[in-house]
Amino acid sequence: MARIVVKFGGTSVASVERIRQAARHVKREVDAGHEVAVVVSAMSGKTNELVGWVNEASPLHDAREYDAVVASGEQVTAGLMAIVLSEMGIQSRSFAGWQVPIRTDDAHGAARITEIDPTELDRRMTDGWVPVITGFQGVSSHGRITTLGRGGSDTSAVAVAAAVKADRCDIYTDVDGVYTTDPRIVPKAQRLTKISFEEMLEMASLGAKVLMIRSVEMAMAHKVRLLVRSTFDDPDAPQLAPDGTPGVPGTLVCDEDEIMEKQIVSGVTLAKAEAKITLRDVKDNPGVAAAIFGTLADQGIIVDMIVQNIADDGATTDITFTVPDSEYDKAIKTLQNAGDKIEYGRLSGSKGGAKVSVVGVGMRSHAGVASSMFKALADKGINIQLITTSEIKTSVLIDEQYAELAVRALHTYYGLDKKDA
């Protein structure tokens, strides 16, 4: 017997019929003898409708009222889910964030969970009840409803799982797991049985938009094992692992220690439409990087890769970074206007880059991953414009037109292709 928190996103609860389908997944786990709590999002589209009304009411609205309005969506789903579960013979009741309570700070619209009182949830689960909890929200110290920001239901689920000391947090979504790369680019992409928290963080931030980064960080911090699986699987079909053997479907995101046979590279990710900007002959003084990126941050421009080389003349250096293509013109203008704050010789850049990355905890113990990556790309005649590395990730910026070719080549090179495809 395990204790499981299951979370259903907006598309999984888009209608009463979908909620019924989701509830059958819950019933299967209950029938298997597990203790289950459910966390739900708003019905897909509802949050947008509510946000639309708030903006129509006033573009400059009080964030506390935004939260009061928008949090109502999950309240609806939680009640409906509790009703459907009860009809299936499962004892269930809904909990709004303030009823648990899920306490948060006062940062309305982007609140952080500070504490979850597990007493009532724990008691219910021990007694065989299935509590259904509204995701995405909590209550502030002033008794006002807060929301956690978009996608916050994943975070709610992980926080609840940590509070009730669950063995696993199952995230039901519209994909059936985490893949070695985007299957639309590489049809031979494989679903991973397991992936470490660290790899998932690098994958998520690099564009494999399966889980909210924040929820993965929280899961890693509290050692909550996450299972990503499809809500559209037949709930009553035999449960099979990705390799076809009986087991848990989907991809388990867990501690590195739980992954016996570590791949050197677990996945290849791609982010397109990246523009590169180079500042040449930048005065190599302390604080110069802070001045450049502080100026950009003030304008709300999100910078991705940053590369700085050792100054070869000891006085000036070159700094290159990437921003989304859509932010390119704004970033150039910002730097031109900041001329006296940042001393540099020349400003250049171009749009239309693609960032390709290989991710894997195995890199830590295997030398030469970066060089083998560069060789694999060179073999296809692909020129590398920028390189950045972290402990478990190596990224390169290349011309966008070679993006898919590069991803396919690396996927094959690191042995990630499906055997039977």
Add this chain to the structure above:
Amino acid sequence: MARIVVKFGGTSVASVERIRQAARHVKREVDAGHEVAVVVSAMSGKTNELVGWVNEASPLHDAREYDAVVASGEQVTAGLMAIVLSEMGIQSRSFAGWQVPIRTDDAHGAARITEIDPTELDRRMTDGWVPVITGFQGVSSHGRITTLGRGGSDTSAVAVAAAVKADRCDIYTDVDGVYTTDPRIVPKAQRLTKISFEEMLEMASLGAKVLMIRSVEMAMAHKVRLLVRSTFDDPDAPQLAPDGTPGVPGTLVCDEDEIMEKQIVSGVTLAKAEAKITLRDVKDNPGVAAAIFGTLADQGIIVDMIVQNIADDGATTDITFTVPDSEYDKAIKTLQNAGDKIEYGRLSGSKGGAKVSVVGVGMRSHAGVASSMFKALADKGINIQLITTSEIKTSVLIDEQYAELAVRALHTYYGLDKKDA
């Protein structure tokens, strides 16, 4: 300066644009120096959508979950109203029922308000804030959300007005007041400037569906003056009483003492499609009426008029009552099948009656209202089938085809016709 609670129903807040229009009424009162609190319903149609989902989830659902789902509608409107008011420069915040708190009993779906803590509302209003409170709901002693049943927002508004000791409770709705009779039948019907609680109760129960009966009862018990007025009036136009003089538009429902010049008859009401059923030669024993109407109540049949005459032979009596035409067949069958519980000689009846009533507190001090009513009908050749009377109301059942003729005749007879029409 007065303290006013204003309530907006579903059609008054059906869209953000409508909410803005409603907010302008609030602003007018605030600008006039009044202290204002607002009570809102769900956007029109939203409650039906939520109820539809609940029934789709399960026809046999937990009433507590029904309440959790359905109460979300008012939460949305309250937040939007607070945003719109803030944008107009009025300090405002929303309060869900549980935040006030509005305490209720545990009768989910039809809860009764047991207590409203006025502290926070009182403090806000004194400080010049406009609190916006979700109508239709509260919180039980178990911390669960409760709803008051359909139309409960009127009751919420009156209860809040009583709690904060408001001078008036303004009910903004889609009609501009209470009329002497249905203007669709009598074009010369006049809007009343004032009507007493007792008269309003008789009018409401007789079919002038402007206010929930329960809210009028509560207003009468707590001496909360109710103003019924139209939400679609131009909020910035001069405020004129129904007689065209500067004053408060709409109809004030208040204590009888506040109405200086009492009309003998304030209104004429009509209910059509009433079927009459007569039980002849009923054994005149104690408990026989209870047996008859208990049997009907057990079947959920709502009985309207009841007439019983003194038994002329001292042993049996005749009892006649009315039910809606739609319940006629069921009522007849129920009585036929209850033959051994109720001893009677003969059962007869027919559909297609109309109940016409005259209502007025002046009846108390004026003799002969009933007889003048019968004469007015006789002058038109209308036969009276049944008569019932209360202290401030006289009702007759007539053939449905004379219904409009009777209403027009009585309206003219009692001097209620508009002078200039």
